[in-house]
Amino acid sequence: MDYRIIGDSCLDLTPEMKKEGKIRIVPLTLHVDGVDYRDDETFDQKNFIAVVAASQTGPKSSCPSPEDFKQAFGEDDVPAFCVTLSAELSGSYNSALLGQRLSQEDHPDKKIHVFNSRSACIGETLIALKIEEYAEAGASFEAIVEKVEAYIRHQETFFVLDNLETLRKNGRLTGVKAALVSVLNIKPVMMATPEGTIEQCSMGRGTKKALKKMVEEVGNKVSDFENRIFGISHCNCLERAIFVKEEIEKRYPFKKIVIADTAGVGTMYANDGGVVIAF
Structure with missing residues (x-):
């Protein structure tokens, strides 16, 4: 049709x-x-x-x-x-x-x-x-x-951001979580709830550890990898998107992986260096 x-x-x-x-x-x-x-x-x-x-x-x-x-x-x-x-x-x-x-x-x-x-x-x-x-x-x-x-x-959605200020200023997160990122270099792994709100599910010291934590969360959520496409959005950080792609490929046999750069709204919320995944 x-x-x-x-x-x-x-x-x-x-x-x-x-x-x-x-x-x-x-x-x-x-x-x-x-x-x-x-x-x-x-x-x-x-x-x-x-x-x-x-x-x-x-x-x-x-x-x-x-x-x-x-x-x-x-x-x-x-x-x-x-x-x-x-x-x-x-x-x-x-x-x-x-x-x-x-x-x-x-x-x-x-x-x-x-x-x-x-x-x-x-x-x-x-x-x-x-x-x-x-x-x-x-x-x-x-x-x-x-x-x-x-x-x-x-569907599951996760993300790791270098900067949570936009989410905080727009009322999506508490100031405490944003402060952890800026002061202690703690990078929360955030996820979308079934209702479409945002919550924290894990964290890592530094971006690379947080990205690996996010990849680990994937295995806790699904098992029918062969029937799913895995998606990655990145904000001006293709190298991080490729890192996540390679880590996913080591662990899970998704049928396909796609990568996109964020458009304006995604850039506004993810900020420079943010990575969002969905599957």
């Missing part, structure tokens, strides 16, 4: 996905010290990292409007699937639902489903790939929704 896949701009595209152009991205807007940065193809990651590092107040973001999502769904009856940031972390999911309502007012027969990823970054990416897999295999709209919602319920 004909179909569309839409993601908000926290969905990190791999180089291959960018080349294929099958996924339409609806950008969030990032704000730093009164300046707006649109999270689209014009986003300059290195410049944004420098701007955030110099800011005393830190960055914030605003989600796309319902009208933005409506336009992405298309002015026709082609079925559309949308993947957004965790509803616990952003208003993007609710905005997409309103966009769905607007679209279906004009096109009552149009099928649209908005997936709350309960994740972010590469977690959203893997969900989009799963939608594409089922759609290309000829599954019905209803079957895709059922299968992908089940996939989301069993």
Whole structure:
């Protein structure tokens, strides 16, 4: 069937996905010290990292409007699937639902489903790939929704960041955890809960030890590696992403590993050197 896949701009595209152009991205807007940065193809990651590092107040973001999502769904009856940031972390999911309502007012027969990823970054990416897999295999709209919602319920997301300040300033973490990172060089291994919130599950002294701890957590969560794609998002630190990939390959036989650099929203929260994994 004909179909569309839409993601908000926290969905990190791999180089291959960018080349294929099958996924339409609806950008969030990032704000730093009164300046707006649109999270689209014009986003300059290195410049944004420098701007955030110099800011005393830190960055914030605003989600796309319902009208933005409506336009992405298309002015026709082609079925559309949308993947957004965790509803616990952003208003993007609710905005997409309103966009769905607007679209279906004009096109009552149009099928649209908005997936709350309960994740972010590469977690959203893997969900989009799963939608594409089922759609290309000829599954019905209803079957895709059922299968992908089940996939989301069993997906795991972890991350290790050098800098937790943005998460702290935006109310996602306590100040104590952020202080541990800056003062003691303790790097927490964080994870997404089934509800899409964030909690700490482990920690390591220094980034490399924390990344290894994160890799160890993978084996505690799943065993059906051969049926899963493993995803890595990194913020301006490809060497760390490759290190994680190599550590994963030593231990677990995932059927495929994909790597993406963070777009604007992922860069805002992960900060320079952050690594996010999902599987």
